[in-house]
Amino acid sequence: MRNYKSFTLRNWKELPQLQKLSDYEKKAIEVVGTVLPFKTNNYVVEELIDWNNIPDDPIFTLTFPRAEMLRQEHYKEVEKLLDSNAPQEEIKETVKNIRWELNPHPAGQKYNVPKIDGIELTGVQHKYRETVLFFPSQGQTCHAYCTFCFRWPQFVGMNELKFAMKETELLIRYLKEHTEVTDLLFTGGDPLIMKTKILASYIDQILDADIENLQTIRIGTKAIGYWPYRFIDDPDADDLIRLFEKIISKGKNLAIMAHFNHPVELSTPAAEEAIRRIRATGAQIRTQSPLLRHINDSSEVWAEMWRKQVNLNCIPYYMFVARDTGAQEFFGVPLVEAWNIYRNAYKNVSGVCRTVRGPSMSATPGKVQILGVSEVNGEKTIVLRFLQGRDPDWVARPFFAKYDEKAIWLDQLKPAFGGDKFFFEDELESIFHEHIYDDESENFE
C-alpha cells in the first residue's frame, strides 16, 4: 500500500526533488502559490513528473505554480509584498483583489441552482435537461489541484460558489419531480476524495429511493490520473469497487468521467490496474480534458492519449477549451488553433477513438463545439454548434461566426454575414433576466 502524502504551499519545501529547480522557479512557487491554490502528492511527484525536464514537464506545469501563470503586474505586486515581509493583512487584501480580477465565477454558474418549494438546493446544479450535477459537501477538494482548474475559488475559500449540500433527501425529491432527468453526475472537486463510507451513504439513499427516471450515475474524477490507489489498495478501495458493483446490480449505468490531461497519466502500472479494476465492475470509463498550452497543445499528444485510452478500454468523450478564468492567459489556446489540433488528432486515429467531441466551450448558453473553419459565399467563417444548450432546442444546429484567429472564447466571436446577434442571444437574455431578478434579494459577498 502506498501512503498518501500531499504537498501544498505549506510544506512543498520538504520535497527532495526541489534541488532540480532554479531559484527563480522556487520563488515563483511561493509567489503564484499565494494567489492560486496548489496541491500535489507523492505519486504525482515520484511517478509522473520527469524532474530532468523542468520547468517544461507537462505534469510539473499541471501541478506546480509557474511565474507565467500570473500577469506580470500581479506577480510583481505579490513578490514585492513577500520580499518586504509585509503584514499578513496587507498580503491577504492584495491577494483577494487579484483573485477577483481572475474571473472566479465563469459561465454564469450561480444561475443554475434549482429550487424545490422555494428552498435552494445549494449543492445541486441543473443546467441541461437530462443531467443534474451534485456537489456532495465532503467532495469539494481534490487529491491534487490542477493549476488551470476553474474550481480554484472553492479551494481558496471563495465560498459563494462552493455548491454543497449535506442532505440527499431534497435531491431525491427533485429527481423524482423532474422525470426528464436521466443522469446524476457526482462532481466536486473530486467526489472520490470522500471515504467510500460517505460516498456510499449518498449513493445507497439514491438507489433505495428507486428513482425510475434515473438511468445513469456518473462520477467525475481525477483519481485514476493522480491517485490510482483509490481503486487498488487504499484501505477502502475494495469497498469502492463493491459500491460500483452494487450500482450496476441495481440496473443503473455507471459512468466514471475520468479526467486525463496527458498520456503519461495512463502509463503507470497503477493507472492501468485502476482502470482494469473499475472496468471489471461493469462500469464504463469516459475520458475528458481541456486543451492546454504547455501541456497538451499538439495533435500527437491527443492522438496518443485517445489511442491509449481505447487500448485500456476507456471511451474518449470530450476535448474542452480552457475556461476563461484563473491562469487562462497561460493555458489558453485560440479556438481556431484548438480546432486544428483536434482535427489533426481526430483524422489520425481509428473510428473507435472518434467518440470524442470537441473542442468544446462550456460557456453561459451551453457547450459549444467548434465544428471548423469554412468559407461560405466568399466569407471566411467559424462554424459552431451546441452539444448542450440551456434550451435543448439549440442543440445540433450549426451556426456561423466571423473568422477570428485570435478569439479564445465564445463571447469574443461575432456573428458572420453581417448579423448582429447569434440565434440564441435573445432567448438567453430573457432566461437571464428572470434569474437576475430572482437574485436581487441576495447578498453575494
Ligand SMILES: *Cc1c(COP(=O)(O)O)cnc(C)c1O
Ligand atoms: C458538461 C455538463 C453536463 C454534462 O453534459 P454531457 O454532455 O451530458 O456530458 C451537465 N451539466 C453541466 C453544467 C455541464 O457543464
Ligand code: SF4
Ligand atoms: S481534478 Fe478537476 S476539480 Fe480537481 S483541481 Fe483538477 S480540474 Fe479541478
